[in-house]
Amino acid sequence: MQQATRIAPSILAADFANLGAEVAAIAEAGADYIHIDVMDGHFVPNISMGPAVVSAIRGATDKTFDVHLMISPVDPYIPEFVDAGADIVTVHPEAGAHTHRTLQLIRSLGKKAGVALNPGTPVTALDNLIELCDLVLVMSVNPGFGGQSFIESQLEKIAAVRQRIDAIAQATGRVIDLQVDGGINFETAPRAIAAGADLLVAGTATFKGGPEAYAANIARLRGQG
Secondary structure, X not given: XXXXXXXXXXXXXXXXXXXXXXXXXXXXXXXXXXXXXXXXXXXXXXXXXXHHXXXXXXXXXXXXXXXEEEOOOOHHHHHHHHHHXXXXXXXXXXXXXXXXXXXXXXXXXXXXXXXXXXXXOOHHHHOOOHHHOOEEEEEOOOOOOOOOOOOOOHHHHHHHHHHHHHHHHHHHOOOOEEEEEOOOOXXXXXXXXXXXXXXXXXXXXXXXXXXXXXXXXXXXXXXOO
């Protein structure tokens, strides 16, 4: 059974000069998770933040820290991000030679594990991995930069992943989140939800207008505004 839509604001769109205050404000406004995009300038063409930043903002809220690692190699850095405060760690199959072992590592550290599918990554990449997943992230843009436009073809992929997740839930009772990230705004959010998303990552659409607008932005992304 699909859960109510949750919102994970991406702090990549926050005011980095006041990052701790921004995290506290977006949490107070009703964010379900705090989404942290980690980019290395190698796996993706941008550089964002490392474990020190995650650790520095951990005290700003007790909300779930949803850490998306767009780095390669990924395995050596997972313990550092866990120590810094990550609750969910999501990785890309292309970021290491042995994704199954990577997911085992995350879970062995007591954290939830996610797999991210780039626009060009087929749903079949989940074969033999989904049993270790607590979350599947469908990227609706190519990773590396915020503010990109939603790639329409990913709606079909979202629906296909939804079918897989629902089949597992029916057979085993396991709960796996279906997250969508990329180009999520007030127009694309309802379409991603209709296709099967239960967890939306939104940067610009969430942080637009400053702290006084955050609660309304989150509600609107959920379809409540």
